Structures are given as C-alpha cells and as structure tokens.
Amino acid sequence: MMAALVASKWSKRLAVGAAIALALDFLRRRLSRALLRKLLGLPQELWPMDEWVNLHREDALEPDVEIVDAHHHLWDPRTQPKGWGIPSWALQVFFFIYGPRAINEFIKADMLKNDPRVLSCFGQRQLPFTQPYMGEEFELDIRNRSSARRGHNIVQTVYVECDWKDTSVNEALKAVGEAYMAAEVNASFPRMCNAIVGNANLFLPDVE
Template sequence: MSAEAMVMPSLISGLDDAWLARSHEEIIEPDLPICDPHHHLWQRDGHPYLLTDFLLDAGSGHNVVSTVYLECGSFYRTQGPPEQRSVGEAEFVAGIGAMSDSGCYGASRVAAAFVGYADLRLGARVAPVLEALAAAAGGRFRGVRQAAAWDPGFVIASSHGRPDPGLYRDAIFRQGIAVLGRMGLTFDAWVYHPQISDVVDLARTFPELPVVLNHVGGPIGIGHYAGRRDEVFADWSAAMRDLSACPNVHVKLGGLGSKRAGFGWHERPEPPTSQELANAWRPYVDTCIEAFGAGRCMFESNFPVDKASCTYAALWNAFKRLASGASPAEKADLFRDTAQRFYRLA
C-alpha cells in the first residue's frame, strides 16, 4: 500500500439538513418531465434514506415522473445461499414500487425500474441469481451493476463490493457478463477515471450488451488526485471520447456532487447555487454530450450521495442550466427519454 494512501471519506455521513435548507431557488422549467435514472434508498451509517425521504427531495418542484433504483446493498437477506442474498433488495424495491404505483405517495413512479446486484464472478452459475432477482422484483428488474471502482491510493474503495483491480477484464466475470447479455439484461458500469479503458474493452468484447457508465466515468479530485484537476480532466476526456466510439454505451451525467469529485461544496459555509454547480460541472457534461450525443446521455441525481453537496432542487436546476442551449428534442432525451429507452420504461 502506498504511503500516500488515504481512507476514503464516508459519502453520506455528515449530511446537514440545516445547511441544505439555506438553499432557496426558483425552479427552472418546472414542467419539464424528468426520469431520474439513478438514486438509492437505504438504512445505513445511521442515515436512513427511504421512500418518504426521497419524495421530500424529489417533490421540491421539479417534474419527476419516474425513477430508476440502483442497487446499494440495501435489505439483503440474512439467510440462504450467500449469492442469493441480494434478492432481498429486489423484494424491498418491489414493495417500494408497489407503494408508489398506488398513487398514495404522489404522481411520481418511484422505482419504476430496478438495477440489482449479482456477482458476475460466478460465471455461468449467475443465471439462477438473475432469475431470482427478476422473479422478486415484480417486473422492474432491468439489469445488474457490479462496481469496479478501485484505486491503489485508497485504503477503502468506495465501491461497496470491494472489487479487485481489473474486475471487468476477469475471464470468469466475463462469463457472467455473457449470461447477462443472453438474458436481455443491461449492465451499469461504475469505475474511477483511470479505469475507463476497462469499460471500453468490455463494451467492444460484448457489442450487443447495453452498457451505461455511471457518474460521467468517476473523475476523482481527492487523495493523490487533489490539486491535479487539469491533468485528471485531460486523461478523463480522452478516455471518454474513446468510449463514445462504442455505440452500445450510454453515460449518466451526474455524480459530480459526490465528495470524491473533490469540489468541496460540503465544506463551505453556504450550499452552492445551481449556477455555481453548473459552472463547475460544465466541462464534464459538455464533453459527454458532444462525444455521445443527447440520445446516449441521461442526467442523474445520484441521491442521497450527491446530497452531501446540494439540494435536489439546485442539482436539477444546474442540469437545466447546462442544457439551456439544447433543442427541445435534446432536452427530452437528456432529462427523460434516453433513460426510458435504456431501461425500457413505458
């Protein structure tokens, strides 16, 4: 382990509701339909974030018509075969989705789709796990995320699966990916920016597999990357343009409010405005939209992780500022339609 290695900060500890409450903004384009394609619900680290918590955020003025729940290790089974315990999260999501579909919690379809976890390192043996996830999720299961974010400078990688380096190039893992593809499922990729080439290789090897890269490819701004933003951006942008040549790959525009991005919003006496967020994030978002096109890009909240930096209202206002020059069709793709196509939402 490098002498410069650091313990990754908790991404959700220290959420300060009083600090966030200082943020007050008029909602930009309040009628624009949004599908939030990346959020979590959980009970962890003494910071529960469940349906009512999310609805308070999502109900702050933007027109969130549907959401996609991303696996985060919530409510796993405590008994049964270890490889099947993630099915508990599918059962939880099915209940959340049914509650939302009832209309008792408002018009938003929360957890209209679900991306679960199965250990693809099981290879061909992952098929029964995928079948169990589909059976438990009440028609919401769309695919798998297995995080590969790893860096030698971090004592604890933020990927909760504690991946080995080079996970996406592992031969047995790729046997599992092949099963995923044969079952018509999607793959959510989560890496740090030095690992984007692993996603490129995976996408080229499985050109029929729909892949979406989470959090604009994970540019890091803390630890041994602190103070190197220009250098990181140059490396990241070159890798993203390489990835954009893979037509089966989409990208989620978000995750830059996470503490790991290194903007330090959570350390300020006042929360950032949406204009400040847009100014900081524009180079990343513009690069992705230029490389992939609006038809392969989708804005994401990544809540509650990005709630460490800003409110839900300010975050989506920032995205709307970033998309202010887009055509109506491009805006529709960025805010709803790309996500609905990728995750097969009616």
C-alpha cells in the first residue's frame, strides 16, 4: 500500500514536471530566455563566457574574405542527450530557474568531483558546454555580437558531431539525432552546417 502511494506521488510529480517542461519549451521557441525571465521577474544574468567575450571588441581582419569554418560544434544541454543522467524536463526547469553563474558553479563542482580533467581543458571560470550555443548564438558571434565592429565573412561551415548519448534509440541510430539537428540548423541558417563530420559504428554485428 505504502509503495503504491509513493509511486503515485512521484508519478504526479513527474507529470507536473513534464508539463512544466513542455510549457517552457513552447515558450522558449517563441520568446527569448531573457525576455521570458524578465516577464516572470527572474534575475537577468549573462553567461560567464559572454561576460568574457564582451570585454573587448575589434574589427575582423580582412572582413571581406570569404571563409569556410571547417570545424565547429553546436549544443543545447537543456534538450540534447549529453549523458548527464537527468531527465530532459528536469534539465529544462533547472536551466530556466537558475542563473548562468549558479549553473556554471553547480556543474563545475560536479566536474571537480567526477572528472576534473574536463576543467583543465576550459578552465574553471567558464564552461562553454554548459551554455546553450545553437544557430542563434553562432550567428551572433559571426556578426561580431551585432556591434559596430565588422565580423568575419563566414559563407559556409562544417559541423563536427559531439557524440550524443541517446539511450532511447538503437545503438546503430545514436548518431542520427545529432545529424538531424544539424540539418535543422542549416534549414534556418543556410550558411551553417553545410557539411557534417558524422560517425557510424561499423563494429556492430548487423553492419554489412
């Protein structure tokens, strides 16, 4: 009886959490995170990486030269399977409620505990993989943060996969979701993800 009550209680919590996540995702697609947080009276805050980038502005060297960015990544830890072991809806709620600095510190503490080697790659002040960085953010960087300074003339890019850890699909299909995401970005931003460096596991027994 007690087990049934506990299960019922948690199922209700999960249902509420999932509903909140769906609502947040719906609003996120139509309103910027900053505007949505402002409307709800939540604190506004830049990501540590953005604070660092905003410290200085300069014109790009030879801004008229056409450039193909041959290696870049895109990520959104709120919705993409990164192997964090946390439900997607819980991550969306977490990223919405807490500010960038708190999220950065929380994940930094987790990294120090579980895999401190990661911090040696990026330093402890800013962890770029905790900050959503998709087509909109990449476009902003290409445009030199929409400042008066001229940005680079990026005409095409090559997306390099980041090894999604999607446990909801067959092993042979794990690379498909990330490739599909890159194709969606290309549909919205035609100069991005014009090519993809993907992967396929040729060691699987059913591969011919």
